[in-house]
Amino acid sequence: MSTPELHILLSTYNGEAYLEDLLDSVLGQSHESIWVHIRDDGSTDSTVDILHRYQAKDKRISVDLGSNIGVQASFFSLLASVADSSGYFAFCDQDDIWDRRKLEVAVNRIQASERPDSALYFCRLSCVDSRNRHLYDTVIPRNPGVFNALVENSAIGCTCVFGKRLLEEFLRGDPTHMIMHDWWMYLCAADRGALIYDEVPRILYRQHDNTATPREPGFLRLKNRFRDRLARLGDSDAGLESLRQANHYLATYPDCSPLLRATLEELNASHGILRFFRRLKLILSTPLHRNNRLETLALKLVILFDLY
Numbered sequence: 001m002s003t004p005e006l007h008i009l010l011s012t013y014n015g016e017a018y019l020e021d022l023l024d025s026v027l028g029q030s031h032e033s034i035w036v037h038i039r040d041d042g043s044t045d046s047t048v049d050i051l052h053r054y055q056a057k058d059k060r061i062s063v064d065l066g067s068n069i070g071v072q073a074s075f076f077s078l079l080a081s082v083a084d085s086s087g088y089f090a091f092c093d094q095d096d097i098w099d100r101r102k103l104e105v106a107v108n109r110i111q112a113s114e115r116p117d118s119a120l121y122f123c124r125l126s127c128v129d130s131r132n133r134h135l136y137d138t139v140i141p142r143n144p145g146v147f148n149a150l151v152e153n154s155a156i157g158c159t160c161v162f163g164k165r166l167l168e169e170f171l172r173g174d175p176t177h178m179i180m181h182d183w184w185m186y187l188c189a190a191d192r193g194a195l196i197y198d199e200v201p202r203i204l205y206r207q208h209d210n211t212a213t214p215r216e217p218g219f220l221r222l223k224n225r226f227r228d229r230l231a232r233l234g235d236s237d238a239g240l241e242s243l244r245q246a247n248h249y250l251a252t253y254p255d256c257s258p259l260l261r262a263t264l265e266e267l268n269a270s271h272g273i274l275r276f277f278r279r280l281k282l283i284l285s286t287p288l289h290r291n292n293r294l295e296t297l298a299l300k301l302v303i304l305f306d307l308y
Helices: 021-025 047-057 069-081 104-112 162-172 181-192 220-235 241-252 258-268 274-285 295-302
Strands: 005-013 034-041 061-066 090-091 119-123 127-128 134-137 194-198 205-206
Touching: 005 021, 005 104, 021 034, 034 047, 034 069, 034 181, 047 061, 061 069, 061 205, 069 181, 090 104, 090 162, 090 181, 104 119, 119 181, 162 181, 181 194, 181 241, 205 274, 241 258, 274 295
Parallel strands: 005 034, 005 090, 034 061, 119 194, 127 205
Antiparallel strands: 127 134
């Protein structure tokens, strides 16, 4: 059996500090047939010089220099640029270090699944500091699927590898309605494809001041997230951002699963001061959940007090 092509999608922005480590780990993957598609989002440091240097010595790299449009739109542009390509696709961040077998394992797991074209592989992360010293491993998701994807992203972008059909479904979306590109991909896969989770950490995920989506250790993460959710109880304009995104998803994919549609329709029908007891009944029965049980409690309080 021939080795399938794998297209790695990397958006860079002022990433000079760690970019070389990342590129070395990507180019050294055990999966042989890879292509690295890079879009620079208007860097002002030496990132572009580093990219051109690597491009000059490795024909698998292509570089597009763009203006600053933000991470969601930048990744959307990258996906659109490879829409006619075959094989599999992987998101990539600019400051991590990949295990040498990351892509090999991902492709093998996807190909062994029932729906390879629609599968999303994602894995655990080993969080490290700026000197690559281990801090902690991320929490294993609790029941990944639609009821989690509506309110939380469990598929961190740099871990994601996915099939062609899922890419096509993603491109039906609008990046201005996405909280993050990887969250939208997780929603698509949970609703329209298949999820494959790997409990083995395959990436050293760097935690530093410029990390786009920092991962906090257990207690600190719990404290900050719970405080954030409860803060919404006093802010009638805040809403629950994840459910706003979910409604955009519903409008984009009217052919979504009946399960997803029914859940959102019930949430949307429960607004208003006179529907308090309807919301109370809803939060006592809904399978919506985040990976942390106390965060799930905070989520339900936000719903109960009609702040979404």
